[in-house]
Every structure is written in C-alpha cells, then in structure tokens.
Amino acid sequence: MKQHRKVLSLLIIVALIFPFFGSLQQKAFAQANLDIQAKSAILIDAISGKILYEQNADEPLPPASMTKMMTEYLVLEEIATGKLKWDDVVTASDYAHWLGVGGGSRVFLALGEKRTVKELMYAMTVYSANDATVALAEHLAGSETNFVQMMNEKAKELGMTTAHFSTSTGYPKDELGQYAPAVEGETVMSAKDAAILGWHLINDYPESIEFNSTPRIKFREGEPNEMPLPNFNFMLPGLVYGNLVQGVDGIKTGHTSKAGYNFTATAMQNGMRLISVVQGTASEKERFMQTKKLLDYGFANFEVVDLIKAKEKVPGFETAKIEKGKETEVPVVLKKNLSVLMKKGEKDLYKPVVIYNEKLEAPIKSQDRVGYVTFEYTGKEKYTYLNETIQAKGNVDLIAEEDVEKAGAIRLFFRKVIQLIGGIFSGIVDGIKGLF
Known part of the structure; x- marks a missing residue:
C-alpha cells in the first residue's frame, strides 16, 4: 500500500511540474538568451520586418539623437517630391546659431551663415549636429514647431505606435529655453518604433545609406574654419569599432544623460540585411558591444533562402x-x-x-x-x-508570362452554353449517384 502511495505521489508531482518545464522549453526555443545589457533592444529582418529578437521592445524611451532619423526621412521625402533640392541654400537662424554656440554636437553655425541642404544633411547624419538639424527643420517647415508636427504625423503614417516627437533633434526640450517648440511632452520612441523608422528610412530611401555610411567628412571644406567630422557610428569601417561586425553601414546613434547610449544599426552580410536597436546602454562602448551581440546572433543563426x-x-x-x-x-x-x-x-x-x-x-x-x-x-x-x-x-x-486577348461575343456565348450544359449533366449524374 505504501509503495502504491509513493508511486501515486510521484505521478502527481510529475503532472504538476511537467507543464512548468514545458513552458520553459518553449520560451527557450522561441528566443535565445543574448543577455543584452540595455533597457530595450530589438533585431529584425530588413526586408520583411520579421522580429528575430526583442527585449522590452514596446516601452517608449528617450531616443536622443536617434530622433534625427525622422528628420532625415522628411528631408529625403521633400527631395523625392521635388519640393527641396540638394543645392538649395539654408540660412542659419538665431535658434540654429544658439545651438551652434552650446547645443551638444554642433558645427558652430554663425548667425545668418548660409549652407546648402546637402552640407547640412551630412552634418546631421554623420556628426549629429543639432544646429544643422534645426536649420533644416526651419527651412522645410518655417519653424521647428511646425516641423515637429510633421514628424508626429509621419510617425502615425508609418505605423509607429509609441513615438512622440517634441524636437527635431532629440535634444531635451526643457533645456531649450525660449526656443523650445510649442509641443506637449518630451520625445520618446520604443525600440520597435525605432526599428520601424530605420526600416522605412533605408527601404523607402536607399540613398540614405550614402549619408549614414560616410565615416568622416570635412564641413566647410577648403574654408578657413573647415571642420573634420567623424561619424559617431564607430562601427563603420575605418573607425574605432569598425572591426566588430562586418558590413555595418548605418544608421544613427544617440546619447543624453537621461536616455543613456542608444544605437539603431544596420548591416549586410551575404545578401542578408539586418536592423538592430539598443536603448539605454551604460556607455558609448557598450552600445556597440550590445549591438555586436544582436548582429552576430542574427548572422550566425539565420540566412536568406530563395524559395523560388x-x-x-x-x-x-x-x-x-x-x-x-x-x-x-x-x-x-x-x-x-x-x-x-x-x-x-x-x-x-x-x-x-x-x-x-x-x-x-x-x-x-x-x-x-x-x-x-x-x-x-x-x-x-x-x-x-x-x-x-x-x-x-x-x-x-x-x-x-504571355498575352491573352479578350474573347469575342460569339466565343463567350458558346462557352456559356457549354458550361450550362455541363452543369445540367453534372446535376443529373449527381442525382443518379444519390439514388444508389
């Protein structure tokens, strides 16, 4: 009797804990444990948007200068529609000059300084220059407030569900004083939304890669106040972490004390392009090391196959x-x-x-x-x-594979007759079968 009770007890224990182990196994099978040291992260296929890994990817967080991906998108959209040209001249306003004096990453735009759209685009995408970004935003929309409204409208259009923009730069609005745009709230964006924005940027406007993959430029080249500008994406070939992952050619870094160190990256190997996002890493180096974990996992475990x-x-x-x-x-x-x-x-x-x-x-x-x-x-x-x-x-x-002409009325008439006769005989046959 005791033996039977032991067996019964063992069966009960197994029945209780088996679903638990099964659940663990299913979760482990569904997603690798990459131990990503970031507040949020995501890795996706750059064609279909298939999510290969995610960690807290729906939480809206401050993106810092990753915000500039949306500004870049809107500039490229205006170029594509012909409303804006690369050689259009932009004049730096009081606000752009103020950021040039002390606004984080900047190219020191003088009050009234004139630069082409393309020059400012490179300054924004390569060096993340806040003054260049605001100059573009004001040129496109008349004011940064108007431009931010465009950003938020575009975010909804692209299917970004958590994103809210309050500046064109990602610069904290509460530090802009009199120049702060008349928009409620601060800028936030989830890792998933950053991936959506990055996806649209490189798929809708592949020419964006030209800007984002440039490792360094010279701003005001040949002028007395020429500035050599390195790309803050140090994973690009030839830069500090250029050997971490092969094929990195974009997209945008970002950092503030509140946001931490962020990075939306893209890389291509063997015809397969991936997009990754990390938000809230602890240091400049860590945003690249955590990105390496994501991209290495993707390239090591996945492949692009032509089914047909x-x-x-x-x-x-x-x-x-x-x-x-x-x-x-x-x-x-x-x-x-x-x-x-x-x-x-x-x-x-x-x-x-x-x-x-x-x-x-x-x-x-x-x-x-x-x-x-x-x-x-x-x-x-x-x-x-x-x-x-x-x-x-x-x-x-x-x-x-070939042309098919429209049939004449006579052909269509006789085709209908044949179909009708076929239907009648089919009904008769089915009726006969039903008798037996």
Missing part, C-alpha cells in the same frame, strides 16, 4: 484562371526571387502560398500582375513582425 527564383513557376500554380479571354488560363511566373529570411536548416518548413487577384479578366498583357506569392511557416517558432504593412513587403508579384 525569378521567372520560375510555383509548383501546382503554373497557371491562373481568367475570364472573358480567348484562353481560359494564362501561364504565370514570379517577377523576382521569393527570398525568405529563416533559421539555418529550416528551408523545408517554408512553403510558397499563391494569392490571385480577386478578379482576373482579359485582356491581359505579358508582365501584368495577376496576384502575389507569400509563404507559410510550418515550424514551432512563433515569429512576429513589425507590422502587416512591412511584412507584406516580403511578398513577390505573380505576373502573366
């Missing part, structure tokens, strides 16, 4: 049905490679999924989009993405 190549057919979906055409189907192929970032060795867990346009009707021309191809993951990981809009960027268009 450009111009190839998806097995089982070689054609698409169309209406009102001389042909009832059209052969279809992928417009470009269906590239998926995945854990190494997991290719067999990813299957292509074809989604046709809701209505396909002739005439159709070769290269017309008839749908798109995405993928299904059948493994145990519970991957999430920055948002659905960014995730959809990993989809690939499915295009027609």
Whole structure:
C-alpha cells in the first residue's frame, strides 16, 4: 500500500511540474538568451520586418539623437517630391546659431551663415549636429514647431505606435529655453518604433545609406574654419569599432544623460540585411558591444533562402484562371526571387502560398500582375513582425508570362452554353449517384 502511495505521489508531482518545464522549453526555443545589457533592444529582418529578437521592445524611451532619423526621412521625402533640392541654400537662424554656440554636437553655425541642404544633411547624419538639424527643420517647415508636427504625423503614417516627437533633434526640450517648440511632452520612441523608422528610412530611401555610411567628412571644406567630422557610428569601417561586425553601414546613434547610449544599426552580410536597436546602454562602448551581440546572433543563426527564383513557376500554380479571354488560363511566373529570411536548416518548413487577384479578366498583357506569392511557416517558432504593412513587403508579384486577348461575343456565348450544359449533366449524374 505504501509503495502504491509513493508511486501515486510521484505521478502527481510529475503532472504538476511537467507543464512548468514545458513552458520553459518553449520560451527557450522561441528566443535565445543574448543577455543584452540595455533597457530595450530589438533585431529584425530588413526586408520583411520579421522580429528575430526583442527585449522590452514596446516601452517608449528617450531616443536622443536617434530622433534625427525622422528628420532625415522628411528631408529625403521633400527631395523625392521635388519640393527641396540638394543645392538649395539654408540660412542659419538665431535658434540654429544658439545651438551652434552650446547645443551638444554642433558645427558652430554663425548667425545668418548660409549652407546648402546637402552640407547640412551630412552634418546631421554623420556628426549629429543639432544646429544643422534645426536649420533644416526651419527651412522645410518655417519653424521647428511646425516641423515637429510633421514628424508626429509621419510617425502615425508609418505605423509607429509609441513615438512622440517634441524636437527635431532629440535634444531635451526643457533645456531649450525660449526656443523650445510649442509641443506637449518630451520625445520618446520604443525600440520597435525605432526599428520601424530605420526600416522605412533605408527601404523607402536607399540613398540614405550614402549619408549614414560616410565615416568622416570635412564641413566647410577648403574654408578657413573647415571642420573634420567623424561619424559617431564607430562601427563603420575605418573607425574605432569598425572591426566588430562586418558590413555595418548605418544608421544613427544617440546619447543624453537621461536616455543613456542608444544605437539603431544596420548591416549586410551575404545578401542578408539586418536592423538592430539598443536603448539605454551604460556607455558609448557598450552600445556597440550590445549591438555586436544582436548582429552576430542574427548572422550566425539565420540566412536568406530563395524559395523560388525569378521567372520560375510555383509548383501546382503554373497557371491562373481568367475570364472573358480567348484562353481560359494564362501561364504565370514570379517577377523576382521569393527570398525568405529563416533559421539555418529550416528551408523545408517554408512553403510558397499563391494569392490571385480577386478578379482576373482579359485582356491581359505579358508582365501584368495577376496576384502575389507569400509563404507559410510550418515550424514551432512563433515569429512576429513589425507590422502587416512591412511584412507584406516580403511578398513577390505573380505576373502573366504571355498575352491573352479578350474573347469575342460569339466565343463567350458558346462557352456559356457549354458550361450550362455541363452543369445540367453534372446535376443529373449527381442525382443518379444519390439514388444508389
């Protein structure tokens, strides 16, 4: 009897603790323990926004000069629309000059000094110059207050859910005195929102890499007050920590006493680009060492695999049905490679999924989009993405391989008759089968 009680007790204990160990195993499987020494962190795929690692990634924190990624985005947007030109001349205001005298990182803009948009863009992106940033903001919007409103509107448009901007620079608003923008609150941004902003910056405007990857510049080159400016992203090749991780070419650092040391980074190796964010690290060196942990983990454990190549057919979906055409189907192929970032060795867990346009009707021309191809993951990981809009960027268009002309009225009439007769006979056959 005692033996039976011991066995029963043991079974009860096992039943109670087994779910606990199972939960631990599931969590360990879902995300590696990287021991990131930061208040928050995230690592993502720079194509689909797949989250490969996150730590407290939704908490809004002061981003310091990572704020300037949004200012950079808006400048590039104005350039793209033609409202702004690189050689447009910007005149430094009282506010820009005041920051040039004592506003953190700066290029000492004189009152009324004239510089081109491109010169100020380099000063902002490479050296994080606050005076250059404000000069750009005022030039674009008339005042920093107006520009900050543009920043907050754009943040919502890009799907940033926690971000709130109160300055164009990330400089603490309460230290700006009479120049403080008339905007409520201080600037905050979560690691996830910083990743969203970084994703849009390099995907919407790939030319941003030209600025962010420049290791050093000379401001006012050839003039008596020329300034050599190193990039504060010391992980760029040729700078202090340039050998930590290969392929780093952006994006933006930031530091204040309240924010700590922050860094939104991007790097590419073997055709795979990653974006990482760390916020609130303890020192300048630590923001780069913690970034190294994230990027090393990503490049060591993940790879980009082409599930299907450009111009190839998806097995089982070689054609698409169309209406009102001389042909009832059209052969279809992928417009470009269906590239998926995945854990190494997991290719067999990813299957292509074809989604046709809701209505396909002739005439159709070769290269017309008839749908798109995405993928299904059948493994145990519970991957999430920055948002659905960014995730959809990993989809690939499915295009027609040849022309299909619109059928004439007579052809369509007889096709309908044949379909009707076929439907009648099908119903009769089904009825006969039902009798037996």
